[in-house]
Amino acid sequence: MPLDTAQTGPRSRRLTSHETRQRLEHARNSRLAQLRALDESAQSTDAHLVSAQTEAIQRVLTEIDEAFARVEDDTYGICQGCAKPIPAERLEILPYTRYCVACQGRATA
Numbered sequence: 001m002p003l004d005t006a007q008t009g010p011r012s013r014r015l016t017s018h019e020t021r022q023r024l025e026h027a028r029n030s031r032l033a034q035l036r037a038l039d040e041s042a043q044s045t046d047a048h049l050v051s052a053q054t055e056a057i058q059r060v061l062t063e064i065d066e067a068f069a070r071v072e073d074d075t076y077g078i079c080q081g082c083a084k085p086i087p088a089e090r091l092e093i094l095p096y097t098r099y100c101v102a103c104q105g106r107a108t109a
């Protein structure tokens with residue numbers, strides 16, 4: 001009977017800091033592109049909507065900057081709520097998140 005079953009399960013590989021930076025870079029570039037697009041549509045679109053969207057994107061850009069700092073500090077991928085590692089699948093979707101799902105729920109509730 002194999003010894004190495006059940007315990008580990010499918011395991012997601014954690015990214016290297018180089019890969020993490022690339023991913024954050026990508027997230028930042030796409031937000032910057034969104035800002036430019038919003039800027040261009042600002043004339044023809046509802047100004048309130050544009051400024052709300054701009055603010056939301058700028059908040060994300062701030063979070064991305066903070067995530068870069070955490071890569072430098074070597075605290076990237078650690079939940080700031082419970083200090084446990086954030087699952088790799090979650091970082092895949094939200095590379096700049098600072099909370100695991102449970103703590104995110106508490107933080108935004």
Ligand SMILES: [Zn+2]
Nearest residue numbers: 079082100103
């Ligand atoms: Zn947590």
